[in-house]
Amino acid sequence: MVNTNLEAPASHYLLTSELSQEIDQKTIQNIGIDGFTLMEVAGKSASQLLLDQYSELSNGLYLCGKGNNAGDALVLARYLLQNDIKASIVFISGSDDLSEDTRTNLQLLHKYDQHNRLKIYESWNDAKPLDTFDFVVDGLLGTGLNSDVRGKYAEAIQWCNHQQTPVFAMDIPTGLHADSGEIMGIALQADHTYSFGGRKQGFYLGDGPNLTGKIDYCELPFPNKYKQDCHSFLLDESWNSTEISPTGKHKYDSGVLYVIAGSEGLTGAAIMATKSAWAEGIGAIVLICPRGTLPIYEQTLPSIIKKPVGDRDDFFFKKKHIQKSLQIIGEKEGALLIGPGIGRDKSTIEFVQSILEENSKPTLIDADGLWCLSQLTEWPKPHDRNWILTPHPGELSKLTAENFDTDYQRLQIVQQISQKEGVTLLSKGMPGIIGTPEPKSYLTNYDTTPFARAGNGDVLAGKIASYLALGYSPDTSCAMGLLNGKQKLDHLLKQSQEVPEPTDFI
Ligand SMILES: NC(=O)C1=CN([C@@H]2O[C@H](COP(=O)(O)OP(=O)(O)OC[C@H]3O[C@@H](n4cnc5c(N)ncnc54)[C@H](OP(=O)(O)O)[C@@H]3O)[C@@H](O)[C@H]2O)[C@H](O)CC1
Numbered sequence: 086m087v088n089t090n091l092e093a094p095a096s097h098y099l100l101t102s103e104l105s106q107e108i109d110q111k112t113i114q115n116i117g118i119d120g121f122t123l124m125e126v127a128g129k130s131a132s133q134l135l136l137d138q139y140s141e142l143s144n145g146l147y148l149c150g151k152g153n154n155a156g157d158a159l160v161l162a163r164y165l166l167q168n169d170i171k172a173s174i175v176f177i178s179g180s181d182d183l184s185e186d187t188r189t190n191l192q193l194l195h196k197y198d199q200h201n202r203l204k205i206y207e208s209w210n211d212a213k214p215l216d217t218f219d220f221v222v223d224g225l226l227g228t229g230l231n232s233d234v235r236g237k238y239a240e241a242i243q244w245c246n247h248q249q250t251p252v253f254a255m256d257i258p259t260g261l262h263a264d265s266g267e268i269m270g271i272a273l274q275a276d277h278t279y280s281f282g283g284r285k286q287g288f289y290l291g292d293g294p295n296l297t298g299k300i301d302y303c304e305l306p307f308p309n310k311y312k313q314d315c316h317s318f319l320l321d322e323s324w325n326s327t328e329i330s331p332t333g334k335h336k337y338d339s340g341v342l343y344v345i346a347g348s349e350g351l352t353g354a355a356i357m358a359t360k361s362a363w364a365e366g367i368g369a370i371v372l373i374c375p376r377g378t379l380p381i382y383e384q385t386l387p388s389i390i391k392k393p394v395g396d397r398d399d400f401f402f403k404k405k406h407i408q409k410s411l412q413i414i415g416e417k418e419g420a421l422l423i424g425p426g427i428g429r430d431k432s433t434i435e436f437v438q439s440i441l442e443e444n445s446k447p448t449l450i451d452a453d454g455l456w457c458l459s460q461l462t463e464w465p466k467p468h469d470r471n472w473i474l475t476p477h478p479g480e481l482s483k484l485t486a487e488n489f490d491t492d493y494q495r496l497q498i499v500q501q502i503s504q505k506e507g508v509t510l511l512s513k514g515m516p517g518i519i520g521t522p523e524p525k526s527y528l529t530n531y532d533t534t535p536f537a538r539a540g541n542g543d544v545l546a547g548k549i550a551s552y553l554a555l556g557y558s559p560d561t562s563c564a565m566g567l568l569n570g571k572q573k574l575d576h577l578l579k580q581s582q583e584v585p586e587p588t589d590f591i
């Protein structure tokens with residue numbers, strides 16, 4: 086294979102609340118870097134980024150709880166105070182019961198205030214009406230939140246969401262669930278989130294994308310070995326680097342893409358998938374088609390090798406085409422794409438079942454191919470075969486017989502199925518999710534719903550299958566398909582506001 090597996094940079098690890106706390110604790114207990122030091126690094130790196138990005142700030146309002154999230158905000162306040170930026174600190178539930186490191190940081194903050202630029206309020210009520218301020222810092226609650234935001238915290242968030250000034254969240258916007266992106270009763274709308282030690286998975290699910298604003302990753306001194314338990318990663322455009330983009334150098338010396346697609350009335354799907362794969366520069370594509378549909382492809386796909394199966398009056402795939410199709414697929418190295426427009430006839434289901442069971446190629450199953458798979462009580466997947474499945478939300482439900490109301494549930498289903506069945510599963514939606522058997526999951530920070538639209542799905546399947554035939558691993562092939570698709574989508578949307586037609590992507 087050209088590239089065995091996707092390797093996410095540290096900045097793209099997505100932490101859950103549990104993993105976040107586990108890494109914190111292991112670093113403190115096993116490595117000996119104490120919580121106070123971690124807090125210092127967190128607040129300091131946020132201050133550096135903030136000063137670089139916002140040069141005109143003069144007076145900050147810091148909303149603080151009593152835990153370590155407030156401590157991060159106090160460290161930030163100290164560094165900004167050093168830069169002559171005043172601080173009004175509101176302790177929503179008073180300062181009597183602060184966590185140890187947060188209390189220490191409050192004492193330090195007083196020592197750094199030479200010119201009376203610091204004001205402390207002991208409750209939300211004391212603080213109103215508030216002094217003038219030109220930014221708000223959210224140090225209310227951090228990543229561990231697992232119940233609805235209570236009392237004065239909720240009141241402060243509601244007030245904050247009506248302010249015009251920029252809001253900077255420490256680690257996570259308060260009220261956002263770190264794993265699921267769910268709003269816990271109420272959540273703060275941030276303009277900027279400084280995320281410590283790792284971005285949180287919930288930034289990319291549910292309401293996360295609407296609440297975080299711009300996200301900056303602030304590195305903490307966590308040993309790499311503690312991050313190995315992380316199984317979920319961000320897939321964004323910064324990945325579009327040479328290591329995962331198709332360079333073209335393998336184009337002509339690698340395998341053939343075999344396409345089993347199209348039936349009467351659905352030949353457009355086969356045409357789009359095939360053209361799209363061809364546009365990626367693969368050296369050879371063999372389209373296997375029922376003989377009755379051949380005349381259409383002779384006209385529309387002149388550069389593609391067509392291998393018809395069956396008789397002139399065969400317009401969809403049947404059981405009797407199995408042996409001939411398997412023989413064709415077996416001729417050369419490469420990959421197989423099966424599904425676009427093959428239809429749902431009972432005999433087609435039997436055909437798909439046998440092809441999946443007996444062909445030895447890495448295989449991408451899409452569209453009607455997924456429907457056929459959903460009709461089988463057991464998936465006919467040999468252990469040593471690589472399969473990619475590319476369902477849109479409806480297809481995913483059908484395939485897994487599971488309903489999901491949230492994208493967090495969708496993520497969990499994708500993870501379960503890809504592990505249980507040993508497949509790579511690309512679930513289209515917002516976010517796009519790639520699940521692998523390893524188990525690893527990749528979440529996009531952009532909407533992949535346009536690829537769920539009929540036609541666009543065929544185009545995406547063609548691209549991913551062509552990378553598979555070029556020798557890329559299944560997860561890399563999916564990532565490249567999504568990233569290259571996104572580039573094209575952005576380009577097309579710049580020219581017109583409408584969702585592009587499938588042929589525009591080719
Ligand atoms: N050393 C470290 O671990 C580092 C942590 N960092 C930062 O710390 C936060 C996590 O800090 P933590 O102290 O665990 O949590 P919080 O700051 O969120 O505070 C927890 C307290 O908040 C109260 N609470 C809990 N749920 C609610 C709710 N639904 N509504 C209102 N209040 C709530 C609760 O107090 P109770 O007495 O009411 O039970 C908790 O005690 C992490 O996100 C980082 O920002 C540093 O970054 C690095 C080192």
Ligand SMILES: [K+]
Nearest residue numbers: 223226257259
């Ligand atoms: K926060």
